[in-house]
Amino acid sequence: MVLRLEGVKKSFRNSEELVPVLQGVSFDLEAGHTLALRGESGSGKSTLLHIAGALEAADAGRVWVSGKELSQLNDGARAQLRRADIALIFQQFNLIPSLTVAANIAFQSALSGTLDSAHIKHIVSALGLQEQMQKYPEDLSGGQQQRVAIARAIAAKPKLLLADEPTGNLDEVTAENVLDQMLKLVAQTGTALMIVTHSTNIADRMNRQLHLCNGFLV
Amino acid sequence: MMAWCLRALLSHWWRNPVQLFAYLAGLALATALWSGVQAINSEARASYDAAAKTLGEGQYDLLIPKQGNRIPQDVYVLLRKSGWLVSPVIDARINDVRLLGIDLVTSATGLPNLAKGPSAITYDTLLANEETALKISMLANVTVDTSIAPGIAIGDIGLVQRMLKRDDLTRLILLPNQPITQPSLGMVAPNLRVQSAHAVTNVTELTGSFHLNLTAFGLLSFVVGLFIVNSTIGLAFEQRRGMIRTIRSLGVPMRTLITLITVEMMTLAVIGAGFGIILGYFIAAFLLPDVAATLRGLYGAQISGTLELRASWWVSGMVLALIGTAVALSSRIWQIVQMPLLASAKPRAWVVATGSRFRLQLIIAITLLFSTVPLAMTLEGLLAGFILLGCLLIGAALALPPLLGGLLTLVQKYTVAPVWEWFWADTRQQLPGLSLALIALLLAVSANIGVSTMVSSFRQTFIAFLDQRLAPELFVEVETANQSAALEMFLMNRQIEVLPLLTTQVVIADLPVDLYGIRVGQTYRNNWIFLDNTLNAWDAIERGKAVVVNEQFARRADLWVGSLVQVSRDLMLPIAGVVGDYGNPQGQVIITERIFKDLYPNLYASNFGVRTKDASQLRSQIVNTLGIKNNAIINQVGIKALSLEVFERTFVVTSALNVLTLGVASFAILMSLLTLADLRVPQLAPVWALGLTRRRLAWLELLRAVLLAGIVFVCAIPMGLALAWILLTIINVEAFGWQLPMYLFPL
Amino acid sequence: MNVKILFFIIIWPFSVVAQGFSDLGSRADGFANPELNPTFNFPTDHGAHPEYRIEWWYLTANLNGSDGTSYGLQWTLFRTGLRPGEGPGWQSPQVWFAHAAVTTPGQHFATERFARGGIGQAGVEATPFRAWIDEWVLEGEDFQKMTLTANGPNFGYDMSLQANGPLVFHGDNGYSVKSEQGQASYYYSQPFFKIDGTLKLPTGNIEVEGNAWLDHEWSSQPLSDDQSGLGLVLVIVCGWCKVDGFSTTPKRWITLQLFDLDLT
Numbered sequence A: 001m002v003l004r005l006e007g008v009k010k011s012f013r014n015s016e017e018l019v020p021v022l023q024g025v026s027f028d029l030e031a032g033h034t035l036a037l038r039g040e041s042g043s044g045k046s047t048l049l050h051i052a053g054a055l056e057a058a059d060a061g062r063v064w065v066s067g068k069e070l071s072q073l074n075d076g077a078r079a080q081l082r083r084a085d086i087a088l089i090f091q092q093f094n095l096i097p098s099l100t101v102a103a104n105i106a107f108q109s110a111l112s113g114t115l116d117s118a119h120i121k122h123i124v125s126a127l128g129l130q131e132q133m134q135k136y137p138e139d140l141s142g143g144q145q146q147r148v149a150i151a152r153a154i155a156a157k158p159k160l161l162l163a164d165e166p167t168g169n170l171d172e173v174t175a176e177n178v179l180d181q182m183l184k185l186v187a188q189t190g191t192a193l194m195i196v197t198h199s200t201n202i203a204d205r206m207n208r209q210l211h212l213c214n215g216f217l218v
Numbered sequence B: 001m002m003a004w005c006l007r008a009l010l011s012h013w014w015r016n017p018v019q020l021f022a023y024l025a026g027l028a029l030a031t032a033l034w035s036g037v038q039a040i041n042s043e044a045r046a047s048y049d050a051a052a053k054t055l056g057e058g059q060y061d062l063l064i065p066k067q068g069n070r071i072p073q074d075v076y077v078l079l080r081k082s083g084w085l086v087s088p089v090i091d092a093r094i095n096d097v098r099l100l101g102i103d104l105v106t107s108a109t110g111l112p113n114l115a116k117g118p119s120a121i122t123y124d125t126l127l128a129n130e131e132t133a134l135k136i137s138m139l140a141n142v143t144v145d146t147s148i149a150p151g152i153a154i155g156d157i158g159l160v161q162r163m164l165k166r167d168d169l170t171r172l173i174l175l176p177n178q179p180i181t182q183p184s185l186g187m188v189a190p191n192l193r194v195q196s197a198h199a200v201t202n203v204t205e206l207t208g209s210f211h212l213n214l215t216a217f218g219l220l221s222f223v224v225g226l227f228i229v230n231s232t233i234g235l236a237f238e239q240r241r242g243m244i245r246t247i248r249s250l251g252v253p254m255r256t257l258i259t260l261i262t263v264e265m266m267t268l269a270v271i272g273a274g275f276g277i278i279l280g281y282f283i284a285a286f287l288l289p290d291v292a293a294t295l296r297g298l299y300g301a302q303i304s305g306t307l308e309l310r311a312s313w314w315v316s317g318m319v320l321a322l323i324g325t326a327v328a329l330s331s332r333i334w335q336i337v338q339m340p341l342l343a344s345a346k347p348r349a350w351v352v353a354t355g356s357r358f359r360l361q362l363i364i365a366i367t368l369l370f371s372t373v374p375l376a377m378t379l380e381g382l383l384a385g386f387i388l389l390g391c392l393l394i395g396a397a398l399a400l401p402p403l404l405g406g407l408l409t410l411v412q413k414y415t416v417a418p419v420w421e422w423f424w425a426d427t428r429q430q431l432p433g434l435s436l437a438l439i440a441l442l443l444a445v446s447a448n449i450g451v452s453t454m455v456s457s458f459r460q461t462f463i464a465f466l467d468q469r470l471a472p473e474l475f476v477e478v479e480t481a482n483q484s485a486a487l488e489m490f491l492m493n494r495q496i497e498v499l500p501l502l503t504t505q506v507v508i509a510d511l512p513v514d515l516y517g518i519r520v521g522q523t524y525r526n527n528w529i530f531l532d533n534t535l536n537a538w539d540a541i542e543r544g545k546a547v548v549v550n551e552q553f554a555r556r557a558d559l560w561v562g563s564l565v566q567v568s569r570d571l572m573l574p575i576a577g578v579v580g581d582y583g584n585p586q587g588q589v590i591i592t593e594r595i596f597k598d599l600y601p602n603l604y605a606s607n608f609g610v611r612t613k614d615a616s617q618l619r620s621q622i623v624n625t626l627g628i629k630n631n632a633i634i635n636q637v638g639i640k641a642l643s644l645e646v647f648e649r650t651f652v653v654t655s656a657l658n659v660l661t662l663g664v665a666s667f668a669i670l671m672s673l674l675t676l677a678d679l680r681v682p683q684l685a686p687v688w689a690l691g692l693t694r695r696r697l698a699w700l701e702l703l704r705a706v707l708l709a710g711i712v713f714v715c716a717i718p719m720g721l722a723l724a725w726i727l728l729t730i731i732n733v734e735a736f737g738w739q740l741p742m743y744l745f746p747l
Numbered sequence C: 001m002n003v004k005i006l007f008f009i010i011i012w013p014f015s016v017v018a019q020g021f022s023d024l025g026s027r028a029d030g031f032a033n034p035e036l037n038p039t040f041n042f043p044t045d046h047g048a049h050p051e052y053r054i055e056w057w058y059l060t061a062n063l064n065g066s067d068g069t070s071y072g073l074q075w076t077l078f079r080t081g082l083r084p085g086e087g088p089g090w091q092s093p094q095v096w097f098a099h100a101a102v103t104t105p106g107q108h109f110a111t112e113r114f115a116r117g118g119i120g121q122a123g124v125e126a127t128p129f130r131a132w133i134d135e136w137v138l139e140g141e142d143f144q145k146m147t148l149t150a151n152g153p154n155f156g157y158d159m160s161l162q163a164n165g166p167l168v169f170h171g172d173n174g175y176s177v178k179s180e181q182g183q184a185s186y187y188y189s190q191p192f193f194k195i196d197g198t199l200k201l202p203t204g205n206i207e208v209e210g211n212a213w214l215d216h217e218w219s220s221q222p223l224s225d226d227q228s229g230l231g232l233v234l235v236i237v238c239g240w241c242k243v244d245g246f247s248t249t250p251k252r253w254i255t256l257q258l259f260d261l262d263l264t
């Protein structure tokens, strides 16, 4: 089991009151499987993804990634998990503004010591980023930045790929292309993919679909 | 992992070179001013040490002539043959170099470099440092020895006598361990007197205050510099928050990241501080000649005009810079550690001012400011003066942001137009971000106002003083009693007003004092301005019923008008007047000529002031008929110019530091505004929506900067004047021994 | 004055010699050398011989107080020439050094004086005989009847001397060979002085009387190629004076050591 959530709860403090976002979420995701997460805006999809990506801690419940229970790990071990096993495509891309596109794409795999130039070259051409490699993120359009973020995640060859609305800024053709790349990775390396999307098209291509509503999966 | 992480961190500087420059420049400026001042101070201290070692001054009692400054060599031999253990010294100037002849065989101290080997001194070689050696190398063989004090050349007494074409001595060092039986000094050498070692004013002590002044300036600029460092570090962190979040979320552990950031920032700090030390060296090298001139002019202290790279100042600059950086850095790192990983990317809450912090700041500020009043009334001493300065400066600095905040709230309340309401509210919001820079500006501007007030007050007073003291057109110095009498006769016969000046050194009220005998006349009555005096003071003095003292004496002995002064064993006279005597460390007591001659019948006047309309003609007459050397006659215009030059130079140093400090403060403001502008772009977006053009917005931003700076300037004026008051009435009195009247807003 | 400072001061003048004459060799430095079969010319030869490198007048006495307590006394005047001969004023190449001491059964008092030649601070004149440095004086109408004074920070003495025997000439009629290489000096003594006077000690003045002898020796022998050797020897002499008392044997020891010590 690559990812397992058990009774995960999370709430945020909003000025005075405590606003519950996740109220007990449980599910599994196996290697080589894909999962679409759907829900209204503000329903907590990104929060769930961050918890699964070891970026945020759950208030209650337990989360396992690659068989390790996150609350048992210290910062160093969680960081190790993040760079070696998990790749997260952020909704806001989170590229490093002062590094070139090439460096951004190579960054995570370089950190984990799994840099594979041939693999990267392949992804870059598949995502149509060859022309942009020496540019800086601020010189790219939103769609191009999103593709860089996706390329960075795929290049890291993670066990768990978490994508937060990865096709939101892309046209349909490119979106298809991007999805193909992710699924190809799943097929080749047995990656587990969890994707947040509003698109029924995309969701239909996943093994499983989950809906988040009022803090619960339905 | 390290390499890629560092690559990401450093790429920020690569993409934002202005920020890198600001960081390095802030550190460099802070370090430069501090280490520059330290360099000057340590150079001076090294010079004093060398001088003390070279001359052995202040260690031994001396025998000096009661009159004049020459001792026949026979007197030396006679003293030795009577069992007085003394060592001869001849001390004179040649080519602007102080030439010191000693007899190593009898000297108590020996030479500092003797340990280096016996070849260092011979009968026909002088020792001097490199600079001095150049000036006298054509007169004698000179061996360069860096341990010899600047401006001094030492040689065997025989050699120095030959160089000076003299066969007499200047003083005798009274050696320790005198034999058990000895005839009294009066019997052997009635024309000599003992000058106790303590009476020789210690140069280091005198100049200490001057250096404290410099150090205070250095520290002030260092603090201002640290404001810059703090705000650039802040900027760098604010701007890299997103990057730090991303790097962490991609799997870099916090520990690694913190280590790398610390190494990165400290390495840059070392580079910046290194530049600063180089810069400081140049500042010091640039200012040193003026400092040297000042110290020479004020205290007669010789310090070297060339700078050496001494660990004491560059290490202290580096260490202080690194500590400052580390402090600024650790608070930022602490913030990152405290915040959740994803939240750390959100703009900090710093833009929202908390009222409670302002209130606390205001309370501390008011406490400090109010404590200055009792402090000013009770504390004494130079250090106390600086504590007072510190309270005033820190108090004002802390009070500034809350005061500005209150002012802006008030203005906002009475504004109706929405744009302006937004403007005031927004300005108030930015206060916490700007406050450090504004404080730096306040400190720099008020220091500037304070010091320029002091300098102008000084100059006005001093020029007036020169006019009164240098009233006679000519000053003539004679060497013998015969010349003295002849000159007086010569001038009296021509009906020329002559002002003989009798002088000797005595101890009054346990202080070494110059006792003067003067001929009270119109010149004194018309020109001398008393700081305080009795009615008809000059009449009382002329009748021999009172004395005049200078301010230095009055302060040190705490004897003022009306107090009695023990002029000699049997003579006690009241003080009829106290005169200002600027730029003279020595105390003076002035009595009428007649009484002086009664007390010291053997002394004759060796200096004369002469009143004449035609100075140059009289000068040549005196030279031709009396055989007095031309260079023994000084035209008052020349003295005046020389004295003024000394005082101008004193403040070249101060004003240069002033300008530099102001420059650093302006730089701090600029950097802070840049930081804020960068962070505020997203906040401006809604205002565009309000319908303001970018152009209008830019103008408003500029207006805001000008407005804030303007308010700071207004606040700095009372601060600066308070500063000047402390400098003039407390620090100056402690440092120089005289008080200056304060001229407000002098031009 | 401690030994270290003394060392420097003594060494210093020799550096001049070392510099000025180093390439000339020690034999050709212009100083006169003692010759075999000397004929002394008194009283002139009681005075100084600036053409020779070193010279001293060395007086030692064994004294007794009225209560029978024995005391020792010593008075030495050394002369060294940086060059042979005299010069005007401070340019004189002569340097003078003196040492005076008194020993009591429990204590030792000693002090030194230094002076440059040429200015009258120190010297030795033959007629009338007068050897002085500062206020220390050994003088008399002739070499038979003299007075002696010295003062230090905590002691002093005033003595009278009366010779009651002839001069004694050492070695070969006053030509005294010091080593096999032929180093030699002129050396004579007056060993038969009656002495009496006052010792001024911290505990008070003490009237004493006893016997004294006076050596006068001069020579030009360099001690070694290293000129500073002489300085070292003088320090040893002083160190010895301080540490030991007086007896007839150590006195001989000094003069011998001065020439025999190999310091290279």
Ligand SMILES: Nc1ncnc2c1ncn2[C@@H]1O[C@H](COP(=O)(O)OP(=O)(O)O)[C@@H](O)[C@H]1O
Pocket (backbone or CB within 6 Å): A012, A013, A014, A021, A039, A040, A041, A042, A043, A044, A045, A046, A047, A048, B343
């Ligand atoms: N760091 C945070 N602090 C406070 N509230 C937050 C934080 N992150 C998310 N929220 C709130 O939690 C809810 C869920 O947000 P999110 O997970 O981003 O929703 P989604 O991705 O489904 O649109 C929202 O109401 C959001 O305002």
Ligand SMILES: [Mg+2]
Pocket (backbone or CB within 6 Å): A042, A045, A046, A047, A091, A164
């Ligand atoms: Mg979301």
